[in-house]
Amino acid sequence: MGLGGAAVTPTLPGRWQTRLALALVPGLPVTALFALFNRDGADALLLVLLYVALFGVAWDVLYIALQKLRWERDWPPLFQLAGGVAEGALLYTFLAVTGLPGIPGGAVPFGLFCAMYTTVWLAGFAATQGPLRAIFPRWRFSGGRLI
Amino acid sequence: MSHHTEPGGFVRAPWPSPDAVRPDLGAEASDAVLVAAPRLPAPVAVRDARRLEALIDQPLLDERQLVEAGIELRVATYAALGGGLGSFAWVDLLRNSGVPAEQIAVAGSHARPGERLELLCQNSQISPEERLRSNSDARPDNLWGFPGFGASEALRELLHLRLGTAARILWQLFAEPTLADTYTPRRADVFAALNREAERIGWSDMLLQGRLRAIRKSSAGRLLAVVECDGGGGTRRVAIAANYLHLALGYPAVRFLPELIAYRERTGDRGLVFNAYEDHEAVYAALRARGGVVVLRGRGIVAIRILQRLWEERRHNPGIVVVHLHRTRLTAGHRFGRTRRVLEAQFEYQPFNWPKATWGGELRGRLEAAPDDERARLLEAWGGTTVPRRAEWRRVVREGLREGWYRAEFGTVRTVEQAPDGRLAVQIESALAGGGRLELAADYLIDCSGVEAEPDRSLPVADLIRTYQPPLNALGRLSVNDEFEIEALRHGDARLFAAGALVAGGPFAGVDSFLGMQYAALRSAGALLRLHAPGLRLLNGWYSLCQWLKWAWGAPP
Numbered sequence: 193m194g195l196g197g198a199a200v201t202p203t204l205p206g207r208w209q210t211r212l213a214l215a216l217v218p219g220l221p222v223t224a225l226f227a228l229f230n231r232d233g234a235d236a237l238l239l240v241l242l243y244v245a246l247f248g249v250a251w252d253v254l255y256i257a258l259q260k261l262r263w264e265r266d267w268p269p270l271f272q273l274a275g276g277v278a279e280g281a282l283l284y285t286f287l288a289v290t291g292l293p294g295i296p297g298g299a300v301p302f303g304l305f306c307a308m309y310t311t312v313w314l315a316g317f318a319a320t321q322g323p324l325r326a327i328f329p330r331w332r333f334s335g336g337r338l339i
Numbered sequence: 340m341s342h343h344t345e346p347g348g349f350v351r352a353p354w355p356s357p358d359a360v361r362p363d364l365g366a367e368a369s370d371a372v373l374v375a376a377p378r379l380p381a382p383v384a385v386r387d388a389r390r391l392e393a394l395i396d397q398p399l400l401d402e403r404q405l406v407e408a409g410i411e412l413r414v415a416t417y418a419a420l421g422g423g424l425g426s427f428a429w430v431d432l433l434r435n436s437g438v439p440a441e442q443i444a445v446a447g448s449h450a451r452p453g454e455r456l457e458l459l460c461q462n463s464q465i466s467p468e469e470r471l472r473s474n475s476d477a478r479p480d481n482l483w484g485f486p487g488f489g490a491s492e493a494l495r496e497l498l499h500l501r502l503g504t505a506a507r508i509l510w511q512l513f514a515e516p517t518l519a520d521t522y523t524p525r526r527a528d529v530f531a532a533l534n535r536e537a538e539r540i541g542w543s544d545m546l547l548q549g550r551l552r553a554i555r556k557s558s559a560g561r562l563l564a565v566v567e568c569d570g571g572g573g574t575r576r577v578a579i580a581a582n583y584l585h586l587a588l589g590y591p592a593v594r595f596l597p598e599l600i601a602y603r604e605r606t607g608d609r610g611l612v613f614n615a616y617e618d619h620e621a622v623y624a625a626l627r628a629r630g631g632v633v634v635l636r637g638r639g640i641v642a643i644r645i646l647q648r649l650w651e652e653r654r655h656n657p658g659i660v661v662v663h664l665h666r667t668r669l670t671a672g673h674r675f676g677r678t679r680r681v682l683e684a685q686f687e688y689q690p691f692n693w694p695k696a697t698w699g700g701e702l703r704g705r706l707e708a709a710p711d712d713e714r715a716r717l718l719e720a721w722g723g724t725t726v727p728r729r730a731e732w733r734r735v736v737r738e739g740l741r742e743g744w745y746r747a748e749f750g751t752v753r754t755v756e757q758a759p760d761g762r763l764a765v766q767i768e769s770a771l772a773g774g775g776r777l778e779l780a781a782d783y784l785i786d787c788s789g790v791e792a793e794p795d796r797s798l799p800v801a802d803l804i805r806t807y808q809p810p811l812n813a814l815g816r817l818s819v820n821d822e823f824e825i826e827a828l829r830h831g832d833a834r835l836f837a838a839g840a841l842v843a844g845g846p847f848a849g850v851d852s853f854l855g856m857q858y859a860a861l862r863s864a865g866a867l868l869r870l871h872a873p874g875l876r877l878l879n880g881w882y883s884l885c886q887w888l889k890w891a892w893g894a895p896p
Contacts, residue, residue: 201700263678263689265696270514322485326887329483329878332476333699333858 201266202259206336207252210320213338215245218315226308237308239294243283244309251279272317280309391576395565398806400555402563402580410565411577413547415444416873418581420551420564420799422447423455424479425587425839427533428856431540432482432864435886435896437876440541444579446566448550452542453479453533455589459790460526463615463641464648467527472640472691472727475512475522477854479529480536482861482878483887484854487512488524488532520729521690539895547577551799554584555806560831582832583872585863586825587839587856590790591797593617596636599786602755611763612755615641615787622783623652630658631782634765636752638665638686639724642787643732646745650735653744661745662779667770668749675720681728684736685747689725697721697848698855707821707846715813718848750777755784792816792840800841803828814844821846822866823859832870836863 202210223241227234255275259265284305291297325332394400394408406412417433419426422445430443449455465471475489486494489512496505511522537543549568557563557580564579593616595603602612613619615637626633626649633649635642646661653659665685672680672687681688696702706717726732739745750767753776758764763784767777794816795801803809803817809827810818819825819842828835838859840851849855867875876882889896 201696201698201702203701203704206700259701261677263675263680264516264694265701266516266694268515268517269512270518273513325483325485327880327884329883330861332484333703333861335700335704 201264201335202256203335203337204252204256206334207255208249209338210331210336211248211252212245214316214319215241215248218319219245219312222312222315223308226304226311230304233300233304236295236299237304239292240283240287240300240305240308241312243286243292243295244279244312247279247283251275269317276313276317280306280313283309395553395555398556399558400563400578401558402561402578405563405578409576411575413444413577413579414561415579415581416442417583417585418444418446418562418564418579419585419587420446420554420566421585421587421589421839422449422452422546422548423587423589423839424452424533424853425589425856425859426585427452427479427537427542428482428853429585429587429836429838429860429863430542430545431480431536432857432860432878433875434540435482435890436864436878437896438874440545442874443545444547444581445542445545446547446549446551446564446579448548450543450546450548451534452537453530457526457530459616462618463787464644465526467530468525469644470523470525471529473523473529473853474691474695475524477852477857478532479853479856480532481890482857483883483890485887488528489522492524492528516690516728521727523727535893536890539890539893541895547579549577551588552576553799553802553806554586554828554835556828556830556833560833562828562830562833562835582834583867584828584833584835586800586835586837586841588797588800588841589851590792590840591794591800592791594786594789594791596752596786596788598752598755599784606757608757611757611782612784613786615645615785616790619785622785623648626659626782627652627655630656630660632660632662632780634763634779634781634784635661635663635787636784637724637787637789638663638726639787639789640726641789643686643726643736645785645787646739647732647735650739657744659744661739662781663745663747664752664767665747665749665770666751668747673720673723680725683733684740686736687723687725688728690727691849692725692852693721693848698852698858703847706848711813711818714846715844718814718844721848748777748779790840792843794841797841812842812844816844817841819845822862824863824866834866834870836866838863 219241223237227237230237255267259267284302286292287295287300287305288298291299328338331338391408391410394404402412417438419430426445426447430445433443434440460471475487476484478484478488489508493505493508496508508522511519515521547566547568549566552565552567555563555565559580561580561582562584564581564584566577566579567574568577593614595614599612602608610621613622625631635645642663649659649661669682669685669687672682694702697706702721706714709717736745748767749771750769753766753768756764758780763781765779765781765784767779769775769777794804800817807827809825812818817825817837819837823836823838823842825835825837838850838856843850847855847858850859864875868877878886886896
């Protein structure tokens with residue numbers, strides 16, 4: 193989701209924690225809603241969410257390396273968006289071309305993937321822009337770590 | 340609440356006296372609002388100042404003796420000394436973490452927490468409509484930083500159907516600092532929000548207006564702050580006894596370079612040479628009328644704001660010329676690791692005083708983990724004098740250089756004299772290759788090299804250092820642990836915390852920023868929670884959300 197970087201100046205543990213937490217909330221309920229209306233592909237959608245989180249753990253290592261090239265060591269929302277688009281594109285390429293364990297190639301339609309991925313991403317982005325800070329006032333000082 | 344007069348002619352602030360405080364406190368009083376004071380005989384006004392001084396000068400004070408000497412004793416659980424933004428951040432966190440206002444005392448010179456900063460803003464040409472060098476999320480009135488000033492301003496613009504401005508602000512927030520100039524809040528918005536929050540948490544009820552004279556350990560196992568209050572026909576002293584003190588006095592003085600002090604002392608002149616933080620409005624009026632040459636010193640944000648103001652005055656009188664005097668010529672920006680700061684026209688660009696990650700990211704952790712001397716080295720690499728990149732300022736500098744009314748010189752001032760024609764004769768030793776001297780005839784000299792942060796420039800801090808010898812850090816400021824405590828002042832269960840400029844060079848870089856003071860408050864609250872400080876709850880999770888909702892609604896915490 194590229195959202196680990198939402199704590200403007202994230203660290204690697206902070207990125208991972210925020211990413212996994214956002215995959216659970218709001219990621220899981222949002223995905224569950226999509227699954228509810230796509231009963232046939234419900235398992236695949238939940239697996240997609242899992243892969244989003246797993247791929248993201250690796251993406252975060254790349255993001256942190258890039259962040260070290262910035263004087264401010266920050267990660268503007270613009271970069272979050274770019275990361276989110278890149279992550280979605282790569283994941284869909286895998287889903288469409290080779291498939292992933294538990295999801296055969298081409299099993300998730302492009303439109304459904306886009307709708308679900310975008311909604312999950314936007315819900316997570318919205319959470320980091322406010323509600324998360326109101327619940328965890330120390331989050332922004334700890335590079336995105338929640339514990 | 341009205342003030343009333345005490346026997347002995349003292350004007351009392353609305354504050355319970357130790358004897359009047361909760362006389363019914365029983366065994367359950369350990370967690371109580373105010374620790375019960377010993378039963379004391381009625382104060383006798385003693386006017387022998389020397390005896391008082393001798394009494395206060397001891398490192399361990401007897402509260403009973405203080406009262407007998409005519410010093411009013413007030414008892415609180417928490418006391419914030421300074422009364423500015425550092426105190427406010429701490430008190431605001433305590434109030435939002437469940438501590439009632441009756442348990443907190445604040446001592447400070449000003450009625451409002453932002454008063455001194457606002458005066459410094461005014462003098463250094465940041466009018467209410469101008470913007471501070473601060474982040475959208477750094478809200479002194481809102482420790483969660485949500486919604487940021489940027490979002491609030493964008494929403495307001497949207498409601499007034501100024502769609503272009505709203506879109507510009509949102510784009511700044513989204514793309515800063517890479518594709519857009521960093522968003523910064525308007526001065527008026529910041530101080531209005533601050534005043535609103537001060538009212539919400541009951542600041543004026545907690546405040547004792549006065550100057551801090553000394554901090555002492557008391558034989559009752561507390562820490563004492565001796566405060567001098569003017570009014571009511573003289574100075575009266577009040578001692579605040581508290582378990583947890585917080586010291587945030589800010590910058591003790593505006594910095595004045597030695598040759599400028601020498602000039603002022605020699606000539607007695609107060610009209611041609613200024614520190615930018617002093618009131619110097621008359622300079623702009625005179626320049627508008629007659630034009631003239633202004634020498635600017637310092638390459639930070641204050642200098643560039645004053646340059647902008649001079650540029651504005653040039654519309655009325657194009658006879659204004661600015662010579663910007665730098666000590667050295669920069670050829671490249673600061674370096675750290677594989678990154679480098681951008682340098683343009685002798686200004687180094689950085690959105691804030693420190694790289695952003697020193698507030699909450701990789702660099703914050705790195706500084707905290709570093710030993711003292713390494714901290715000094717890191718701060719040197721990340722700090723220095725910088726300005727945020729703002730399109731309007733770059734335009735001013737570009738125009739000035741192109742049109743020839745603005746130029747840079749490099750060197751140190753040797754002497755400043757008043758010439759027979761009443762103008763300034765400034766002699767400069769060139770710092771460029773080959774050296775040499777340069778003589779400038781100028782009408783005004785405005786020194787923008789900043790404010791003093793040496794602790795011994797503040798009387799109570801110098802006194803604290805003399806009395807208890809707390810260790811100083813590599814920058815010569817008060818040394819604090821990672822929770823902003825001055826450990827040398829531990830006294831039984833009593834603790835002294837510090838924040839702001841006094842503790843620069845410690846575990847955190849931006850100590851004097853809005854966000855830095857909130858960070859310091861959160862860390863010291865962590866220490867207080869471990870000590871089971873009365874009334875204090877962990878501000879996190881559901882409780883934090885509830886407190887935020889109260890903030891949003893404007894209800895008392």
